[in-house]
Amino acid sequence: MKSHRQYLWFNTPNRRDYINITPAVEQELQNSGITEGLCLVNAMHITASVYINDEESGLLQDYDEWLEKLAPHEPISRYRHNRTGEDNGDAHHKRQIMGREVVVAVTDGQLDLGPWEQIFYGEFDGRRRKRVMVKIIGE
Numbered sequence: 001m002k003s004h005r006q007y008l009w010f011n012t013p014n015r016r017d018y019i020n021i022t023p024a025v026e027q028e029l030q031n032s033g034i035t036e037g038l039c040l041v042n043a044m045h046i047t048a049s050v051y052i053n054d055e056e057s058g059l060l061q062d063y064d065e066w067l068e069k070l071a072p073h074e075p076i077s078r079y080r081h082n083r084t085g086e087d088n089g090d091a092h093h094k095r096q097i098m099g100r101e102v103v104v105a106v107t108d109g110q111l112d113l114g115p116w117e118q119i120f121y122g123e124f125d126g127r128r129r130k131r132v133m134v135k136i137i138g139e
């Protein structure tokens, strides 16, 4: 069995951002030389997500508004977590809803995604360097 691991680094200009990382994951699959197996993609931080859904700007805005309704950033005092001196209580909740990781089958050297499926990095406490792990195993 072969295995390939790589980090994708991000430093988003905004507190919250949604980035389509499918091309970067496909590049890692190519680099791996693996044609049959599994590809794990996970956020290495507890205030960011990796998820799969549609690349459609309306939907990305809808997600952002929905998440902000569920777990508003302000007032910062609404989260006990922020008593530690942090201000990212909302980001922990947003990450929990949007998830930590995705696993995609690798078939014939391609990510075996559904017709509209794309892999996204969801950032909820950005403006600093954070990373995503891509780990591919197979043959």
Ligand code: ZN
Residues within 6 Å of the ligand: 081, 086, 088, 089, 092
């Ligand atoms: Zn925190």
